[in-house]
Amino acid sequence: MEESITARRFTATLSRDIPRHWLPGNEVVSSLLNAYTILVPANEAFYIRTLNACTPRLQDDGLRQRCQAFIRQEAQHGVAHKRYWDNLDAQGYAYRGIERVVDRGIFRVMDRVAPLWLRVSLVSCVEHINAFLGYKFLSQAILANADPRVRDLMEWHFAEEIEHRAVAFDLLQAVSPRYPVRVIGAVMTTTLFYLLLASLAALLLAQDRRLWRMATWRQLMHHLGAGHGMARRTVGHLRDYLRPRFHPSRLADADALATTVLARQAAAEPPSIVPMPP
Ligand SMILES: [Fe+2]
Ligand SMILES: [Fe+2]
Numbered sequence: 001m002e003e004s005i006t007a008r009r010f011t012a013t014l015s016r017d018i019p020r021h022w023l024p025g026n027e028v029v030s031s032l033l034n035a036y037t038i039l040v041p042a043n044e045a046f047y048i049r050t051l052n053a054c055t056p057r058l059q060d061d062g063l064r065q066r067c068q069a070f071i072r073q074e075a076q077h078g079v080a081h082k083r084y085w086d087n088l089d090a091q092g093y094a095y096r097g098i099e100r101v102v103d104r105g106i107f108r109v110m111d112r113v114a115p116l117w118l119r120v121s122l123v124s125c126v127e128h129i130n131a132f133l134g135y136k137f138l139s140q141a142i143l144a145n146a147d148p149r150v151r152d153l154m155e156w157h158f159a160e161e162i163e164h165r166a167v168a169f170d171l172l173q174a175v176s177p178r179y180p181v182r183v184i185g186a187v188m189t190t191t192l193f194y195l196l197l198a199s200l201a202a203l204l205l206a207q208d209r210r211l212w213r214m215a216t217w218r219q220l221m222h223h224l225g226a227g228h229g230m231a232r233r234t235v236g237h238l239r240d241y242l243r244p245r246f247h248p249s250r251l252a253d254a255d256a257l258a259t260t261v262l263a264r265q266a267a268a269e270p271p272s273i274v275p276m277p278p
Pocket of ligand 1: 044
């Protein structure tokens with residue numbers, strides 16, 4: 001697959017007047033994506049370390065260049081999401097201790113104890129989830145009514161996840177193409193990713209004193225069930241990943257959605273994103 005991967009800097013101002021529940025009427029999605037924002041930098045630093053460990057031994061120049069382009073994009077995601085942490089701090093959320101525990105207790109331990117084939121398999125699966133989330137949020141316009149600054153941050157990230165979605169999977173095929181390796185990585189990643197995301201979102205909602213309100217659970221049911229259908233769609237997407245002949249490039253209209261978002265943000269006045277020199 002010959003995708004085009006451009007690194008862009010997210011330049012929009014994320015000022016302090018952004019409301020804590022920046023998707024009006026939906027504290028659940030605001031909190032889930034705030035949790036995503038907290039988890040992104042350590043997660044993506046792990047992807048970068050994993051890919052950096054692979055690239056020197058890659059025979060395929062094209063794949064090596066795609067990995068380097070992937071790393072440049074992921075590095076910018078971490079920088080931009082971390083900028084949003086200042087808002088979370090100002091809003092009084094306590095999350096930094098947990099973030100440190102997750103980074104040191106999971107990702108840094110993986111670096112030391114997990115073999116490279118397993119780390120690549122973990123990254124391949126989580127990249128599939130990232131692209132899936134991006135595709136579902138963009139195709140259903142879930143953030144259409146969100147505060148435009150946070151919407152731009154999230155949608156830029158989602159669009160780039162779609163753009164580079166095949167890189168880690170192709171790397172896994174180059175490093176360790178055995179099917180059981182994909183399955184082990186998928187089981188571990190899926191469990192860890194959704195557990196971390198859900199627990200952290202629940203913690204943020206508890207700090208807001210919103211966790212045990214009826215309205216919150218109705219929003220959650222809407223997100224997972226009849227509204228956004230995320231529970232059913234997530235199961236279907238994970239099943240796709242486990243099909244022996246799966247390849248991430250097969251994702252219907254995802255590229256067109258990503259291109260539209262990126263073009264809109266680049267053409268805005270002032271632009272939210274600026275391409276980086278090659
Ligand atoms: Fe990313
Ligand atoms: Fe990614």
